[in-house]
Amino acid sequence: MSGLPAETDRFTAELDAAVEAHMNWTRRILRCAVVRSTPGDDVLDPQAHALCHFGNWFMANRGQFEMLDAAAAGRVDAVHQAMHDAIRSICTRVMQGQPGSEADLETFEQSQGELIGLLARFKTLILSKAVQLDPLTQLPLRYGIENDFRLYQKEARRNRTQLYVAIIDVDHFKPINDTYGHPVGDRVLQQLAATLKAALRADEPLYRYGGEEFLWLLKCKSGAEARQSARRLLATVGTTPVPIDDEETLRLTVTLGLALAGEQEDLASVIKRADLALYEGKAAGRNRYVIAEG
Numbered sequence: 001m002s003g004l005p006a007e008t009d010r011f012t013a014e015l016d017a018a019v020e021a022h023m024n025w026t027r028r029i030l031r032c033a034v035v036r037s038t039p040g041d042d043v044l045d046p047q048a049h050a051l052c053h054f055g056n057w058f059m060a061n062r063g064q065f066e067m068l069d070a071a072a073a074g075r076v077d078a079v080h081q082a083m084h085d086a087i088r089s090i091c092t093r094v095m096q097g098q099p100g101s102e103a104d105l106e107t108f109e110q111s112q113g114e115l116i117g118l119l120a121r122f123k124t125l126i127l128s129k130a131v132q133l134d135p136l137t138q139l140p141l142r143y144g145i146e147n148d149f150r151l152y153q154k155e156a157r158r159n160r161t162q163l164y165v166a167i168i169d170v171d172h173f174k175p176i177n178d179t180y181g182h183p184v185g186d187r188v189l190q191q192l193a194a195t196l197k198a199a200l201r202a203d204e205p206l207y208r209y210g211g212e213e214f215l216w217l218l219k220c221k222s223g224a225e226a227r228q229s230a231r232r233l234l235a236t237v238g239t240t241p242v243p244i245d246d247e248e249t250l251r252l253t254v255t256l257g258l259a260l261a262g263e264q265e266d267l268a269s270v271i272k273r274a275d276l277a278l279y280e281g282k283a284a285g286r287n288r289y290v291i292a293e294g
């Protein structure tokens with residue numbers, strides 16, 4: 001174990017394995033070209049880039065790559081396909097008894113070099129992002145919000161869906177610290193983070209935004225769906241007891257301030273509106289959600 005979250009360990013191990021599989025594939029093709037044996041359907045298929053082990057794995061995880069760097073993820077796709085196209089052309093010619101073209105060989109070598117470089121950069125990004133996780137709750141800290149928000153905003157524009165920014169603030173948290181002590185307060189925050197994370201969909205990121213504040217990017221189709229999600233979250237928090245020790249449990253409530261992100265609005269402006277809605281919810285008695293006026 002690296003000490004990093006298990007999810008990061010799994011992802012980087014899979015990334016290494018996928019790169020290794022591609023290198024083995026390259027060796028196999030080289031061998032076929034030298035001894036002029038048939039490289040197999042998986043190489044000659046025009047969709048080979050989507051059928052190989054790496055291509056399959058990349059497509060299944062493309063969302064994660066895009067979250068890290070959308071432009072570089074698109075480039076991985078393009079150079080990987082260029083690599084496969086070049087090798088298919090080389091193999092086809094060799095099997096017809098002709099020498100492969102130098103231009104194809106150059107494309108293949110350049111694409112492979114760029115692909116390996118891109119993947120190494122992604123690995124660095126994944127590891128540095130893991131270091132940006134809050135050690136208490138294991139939730140991402142605020143560094144990545146800007147990038148994720150822009151991606152989701154673009155996706156909402158493309159799909160004609162909606163993106164809400166929600167700030168979730170624990171109600172009356174100070175008395176918990178004052179009554180039970182800071183370490184218990186820490187454990188309560190930890191448990192709450194796990195409850196919130198479990199209640200949200202996997203593609204709705206949740207960040208530890210501040211001390212006892214969380215930020216949630218909520219993707220939905222309508223205002224009605226956003227209200228339903230907010231109500232569900234309040235109900236989950238309200239009905240999940242938080243153990244303090246062997247005998248005592250607490251019931252927590254949270255208040256949510258939500259704002260619908262405008263198509264071109266920047267994150268700071270949406271957060272400001274969500275924050276105002278949150279204060280409104282606190283003033284109105286807490287344990288509720290308020291959606292900012294458009």
Ligand SMILES: Nc1nc2c(ncn2[C@@H]2O[C@H](COP(=O)(O)OP(=O)(O)OP(=O)(O)O)[C@@H](O)[C@H]2O)c(=O)[nH]1
Pocket residue numbers: 169170171172173174175177181182183184185186189210211212282286
């Ligand atoms: N244990 C613990 N406490 C924290 C942490 N971060 C912030 N806090 C505490 O969270 C409390 C926030 O208090 P307030 O802002 O007054 O809010 P509140 O008591 O939750 O009241 P309302 O938000 O108005 O409902 C403060 O006592 C902070 O010390 C943390 O990481 N661990």
